[in-house]
Amino acid sequence: MVKIKTNSPIVIFLVVAILLIFLHAVGLLSPLENFLSTLTKPLSVHLYGWSSSLNSSYNANQDVEALQGQINRLTKEVSALTVANSGYLETAAENQKLRSTLKFLSVNNFQAVVAGIIAKQSPADDTGDLIINRGRLDGLRPGLGVVSEEGVIIGKVISVKDTSATVCLTTNSNCQLPATIQNELKTQGITVGDLGLTIKMSYIPQGEKISIGDMIITSGLGGNIPRGLLIGKVAQVYNASNEVWQSATIEPLLNFDNLTIVSVIIP
């Protein structure tokens, strides 16, 4: 007969582990878990910020030439946009006056919860999801949109704990967003991340005209994410004549590695 030593370290470990898992399952461990998460949050935010800046400078040193080219291109783009922007500012001011005159209130009435990024999922997960320091207790729930400081949508909440939440990035294959192309026909579709680098929009009917540079925004379908948040711009269009659908590759407008603070939009 097999004799089990009750004071064996393995038995003690198993008893403690099973007890912890049981207490977690019934929710009795929540106060301790919340306390631990809250306690470690400030340190986590700092550590993540430090690693993130290290990552940025490392990547910047990796391809200086590519960055130089990008700077030249962006400088030209900024000049063109500045000119265009002055026109838009005039239009916006005029629009504002008209809205006031007509008492036409169409202000986006949603709240935003500002959150700090405390971690990335481990490389073993292959997702690159972010973990933020706000959770269920702050009103977060799966499906809500997450935007950067600039207001560009970076992903959506996929799971929540009491004091933290996981955010999938728009470039991740597990992240789908209802989207609209800002073209004449306001083509609708679903965007999905592609290899953690770009975004793909598929199942676009052949008749729709898409051009490189068209902006992609959230369509607002589903109700969790408001319409009009910028996702990216079309970088490539695939429209073989023998295919029923065409698809587009969308370039994100931000480098997600540099993010440290985000906002979760609660509609």
Place this chain on the structure above:
Amino acid sequence: MAAIIQFSAIYALPSFFRDINLLLIILVFTLFFYDFRSALGVAIIGGFCLDVLSFNFFGFYLISFFLTLIFTEWILKSWLTNRSLYSFWLLILLATLANNIIVRFFSYFSADGQITFFMFRRSFWLILAGQIAWSEIFALLMFSAASAVTRRFQPFFLEKK
């Protein structure tokens, strides 16, 4: 502390450095330089902290560290006859391999098989190679540091007079 560094700092580093598995290195170090009981302590504290912080199912790290530790202890007791740098290198290599396989098995089954089996994915082998490289570098550093503070791991020779 190691769990927080692993969770918040290491995974956000540039891609090559993300493969460092600090807790596993500490676990094997504790087993090799101290004893199995202390290593179990590291496994339960480190595993619990990572389980609380991460979004895997609760027990993911507790169980994976425990299984890795059992395997590593078996290797240490059954195969390795001395406590040399080569033994430590071999031990950390096998522990990293075992831990990666265990963790990927858990991830695969918790995803209900909706992802490609890890053995057929290039990323698995690349991450494994990166982790092994980092673990071996850390093993060398830790062994050198331990040898500097204690004579326990230095070789000795019996001389006939």
